[in-house]
Amino acid sequence: MKITSAGEGAADTGSRRVKSAVATVVGLFILVQAWTVPWVSVRPGLTTLDQLIGSPPSTEVRTFALTELPGYWQPLCVGWVALLALPVVAWVRPPWRFGLRLAAMLLGMVLGIGTLLPATAAIDVSGFPLEDRPSTTLLGGVWLGLVGVVLLVRAVTTLPELPAPAAVPAVDAASPAADATLDDERAATIPPAVPESTPFVWQGSRPNVRTMAPWWRRPAPIVGVVAVLGVAGLLVTVTWHAIGSAQEQQLDALDTLVVAAPVGSTTVAPAAGDDQVDLGRVLPLSRERTFLLAEQADADVVHVAGSAWTQPDGTSISITLLEFNSTESANQFRRSYADLQQVTPGELAELASVPGSTVFIGAERPGVWAVAGRDQLIVIASAAGGSAGSVPIVESLVRAQLDRF
Numbered sequence: 001m002k003i004t005s006a007g008e009g010a011a012d013t014g015s016r017r018v019k020s021a022v023a024t025v026v027g028l029f030i031l032v033q034a035w036t037v038p039w040v041s042v043r044p045g046l047t048t049l050d051q052l053i054g055s056p057p058s059t060e061v062r063t064f065a066l067t068e069l070p071g072y073w074q075p076l077c078v079g080w081v082a083l084l085a086l087p088v089v090a091w092v093r094p095p096w097r098f099g100l101r102l103a104a105m106l107l108g109m110v111l112g113i114g115t116l117l118p119a120t121a122a123i124d125v126s127g128f129p130l131e132d133r134p135s136t137t138l139l140g141g142v143w144l145g146l147v148g149v150v151l152l153v154r155a156v157t158t159l160p161e162l163p164a165p166a167a168v169p170a171v172d173a174a175s176p177a178a179d180a181t182l183d184d185e186r187a188a189t190i191p192p193a194v195p196e197s198t199p200f201v202w203q204g205s206r207p208n209v210r211t212m213a214p215w216w217r218r219p220a221p222i223v224g225v226v227a228v229l230g231v232a233g234l235l236v237t238v239t240w241h242a243i244g245s246a247q248e249q250q251l252d253a254l255d256t257l258v259v260a261a262p263v264g265s266t267t268v269a270p271a272a273g274d275d276q277v278d279l280g281r282v283l284p285l286s287r288e289r290t291f292l293l294a295e296q297a298d299a300d301v302v303h304v305a306g307s308a309w310t311q312p313d314g315t316s317i318s319i320t321l322l323e324f325n326s327t328e329s330a331n332q333f334r335r336s337y338a339d340l341q342q343v344t345p346g347e348l349a350e351l352a353s354v355p356g357s358t359v360f361i362g363a364e365r366p367g368v369w370a371v372a373g374r375d376q377l378i379v380i381a382s383a384a385g386g387s388a389g390s391v392p393i394v395e396s397l398v399r400a401q402l403d404r405f
Contacts, residue, residue, distance in 0.1 A: 013160045016158050016159060016160050017159065017160070019158050020087060020090075020091075020154075020155045020156070020158040020159045021155075023087075023151045023152070023154045023155035023158060024084075024087045024151075024152065024155040026151055027084075027147075027148045027149075027150075027151030027152040027154075027155060028084060028148070028152075030144050030147050030148035030151065031080055031084075031144070031145065031148035031149075031152075033144055034066070034140075034141045034142075034144035034145040034148060035066055035067075035141075036065075037065070037139070037140050037141045037144065038063045038064065038065055038139045038140065038141055039064060039065060039066050039069070039118050039122075039138070039139055039141035039142055039145075040063075040064055040069075040118045040119060040122040040136050040137065040138055040139055040141075040142070041061050041062065041063045041064070041122075041136065041137045041139060042061070042062045042063075042064070042122050042123055042126040042128060042134050042135070042136050043060065043061055043062075043134060043135045043136075043137075044060055044128045044129075044134050045128070045133040045134045045135060062126045062128075063139070064118075064122050064125060064126075065141065066118075066141055068125060069118055069121040069122060069125060070121070070125070071121055072117075072118055072121035075114070076111070076114055076115065076145075079107065079110065079111045079114065080111070080148075080149075080152075082107060083104065083107050083108065083111060083149065083152045083153070084152060086100050086103060086104045086107070086152070086156050087104075087152065087155040087156050087159070090156050090159050091159070094159075094161075097156075097159055097160075097161050098161060100156055101156055101157050104152070104153045104156035104157060105153060105157070107153075108149050108150065108152070108153035111149045112146060112149055112150075115142055115145045115146050115149065116138070116142065116146075118136075118138070118142065119136040119138075122136055123136065127375075129326055129327045129328075129375070129376070130325075130326055254303045254304075254305045254321060254323055255305045257305070257321065257401075257404045258305050258306060258307045258319055258321055258401075259307060259319050259397060259400050259401050259404070260307060261307060261308075261309035261317075262309070264312060265309040265310060265311050265312070265317070266309060266310045267307075267308070267309045268308045268309060268310055268316070269308065270306035270307050270308040270318065270319075270320070271306055271308065271318060271320055272304040272305055272306030272320045272321070272322075273304075273305075273306065276304065277301075277304040277306070277320060277322070279293060279294050281318070282306075282318055282320045282369075282380045282382055283337070283369065283380065283382075284341075284344060284346065284360055284362045284365050284367060284369045284382075285340055285341075285344060286344070289340045289343075289344070292340070293333075293336055293337060293340060296332075296333070296336055297322075297324075297329075297333050297336075300324045300325050300326070300329035300330075300332075300333070301322055301323070301324055301325075302323045302324060302325050302376075303323040304320070304321065304322055304323070305320075305321045306318065306319055306320040306321060307319050314385060315383050315384070315385050315390060315393075316382075316383070316384040316385055317381075317382070317383055317393070317397070318380075318381070318382045318384070319379070319380070319381050319397060319401060320379075320380040320381075321377060321378070321379060321380075321401075322377070322378040322380070323376055323377055323378075324376045324377075324378070325376070326376060327375050327376050329376075330373050330375070330376050330377065330378050331373070333378060334371060334373055334378065337371060338358065341358075341360055344360075344362075345362070346360055346361055346362045347360070347361040348360050348361075349361075351370060351372070351395050351398065353395060353399060354370075354372050354395065354398050354399055354402065356372065356373070357370060357371060357372030357373075357398055358370065358371055358372075359391055359394060359395070361391070366384075366385055367382060367383055367384040367385055367390075368382065368383045368390045368391055368393075368394045369381070369382045369383075369394070370382070370394045370395065370397075370398050372398050372401075372402060374402060379398055379401045379402065381394045381397040381398050381401065382394065
């Protein structure tokens with residue numbers, strides 16, 4: 001059994017407070033450093049065919065800092081701020097320290113797991129095809145973030161809890177001095193009081209120690225539970241908005257790539273907008289064949305964008321961009337479109353200046369349509385109402401559009 005004096009307990013309490021303050025300052029410094037260093041690197045993988053023929057792996061490496069991972073850094077930083085606030089609250093409100101310890105440990109566990117999951121966000125930003133199974137490597141920022149979280153959790157759990165309230169000793173009401181009006185006869189029957197001379201009483205053996213209330217009636221655990229639920233709700237909200245913001249940024253980025261209408265033309269509403277596209281307006285196919293192509297590509301198209309205008313001679317020009325979820329899906333769309341063109345009346349040829357692209361001159365429906373692609377993007381350029389003389393116009397549009405990628 002270890003018995004300490006009051007002076008030793010006060011010294012231990014002061015030492016734990018100093019350790020908590022140091023852990024808070026060092027943890028904050030490490031998190032600031034983690035913000036400035038790279039977090040993850042991404043390498044492109046190899047297709048199954050490349051692996052079978054023994055192609056060497058690519059040496060290209062793309063490194064990303066925390067701020068370059070949209071949808072990932074926002075909830076993580078919110079968790080850091082919430083975790084940093086817990087030791088401050090624990091210093092200001094000592095009765096809440098039990099609940100704040102619980103909140104710090106649960107929040108630290110969530111942040112620790114989340115810190116180790118930047119790979120998905122990095123692969124999405126890198127632009128490497130998912131079917132090639134790109135690999136990721138965690139860098140110093142991840143490990144600094146983990147150390148900072150551990151130190152902030154330690155800063156909360158190091159603070160001492162408030163001492164338990166002292167037991168109120170029972171008062172012996174049967175003392176001879178309790179009532180001076182007792183007569184001699186009654187006073188003689190009352191035994192004399194025994195002086196208390198116990199040198200040490202073990203705390204657990206006192207019969208008059210007050211029983212503690214259940215945890216759900218104490219403020220400290222309730223504060224911890226409410227804090228955990230509040231931070232969890234805040235993290236979910238921020239994550240939801242961050243993912244939505246990242247998707248909007250991708251859509252805005254695709255809109256900026258579309259070739260704008262030239263000077264002197266009349267701008268009209270494009271066939272693609274708000275992530276919806278009318279393929280019947282941009283492809284020279286019948287209604288039934290357009291429906292089949294749309295059904296096939298519906299689940300694979302991620303974003304769409306476009307522009308359209310009318311030239312002074314009355315020719316309607318249209319540019320449509322389709323972004324697919326993978327290069328294979330984009331290539332499948334081009335193959336299916338080529339197959340449907342074979343049974344459509346008209347003349348099909350290749351554009352010499354744009355390898356891999358095709359141009360179609362309609363017979364039943366007058367106009368010129370060209371389709372080209374690069375990685376996950378498909379370009380559809382058309383000159384509805386034009387003749388074979390419109391091929392150079394469409395070809396220049398396709399070439400200008402590919403140069404923007």
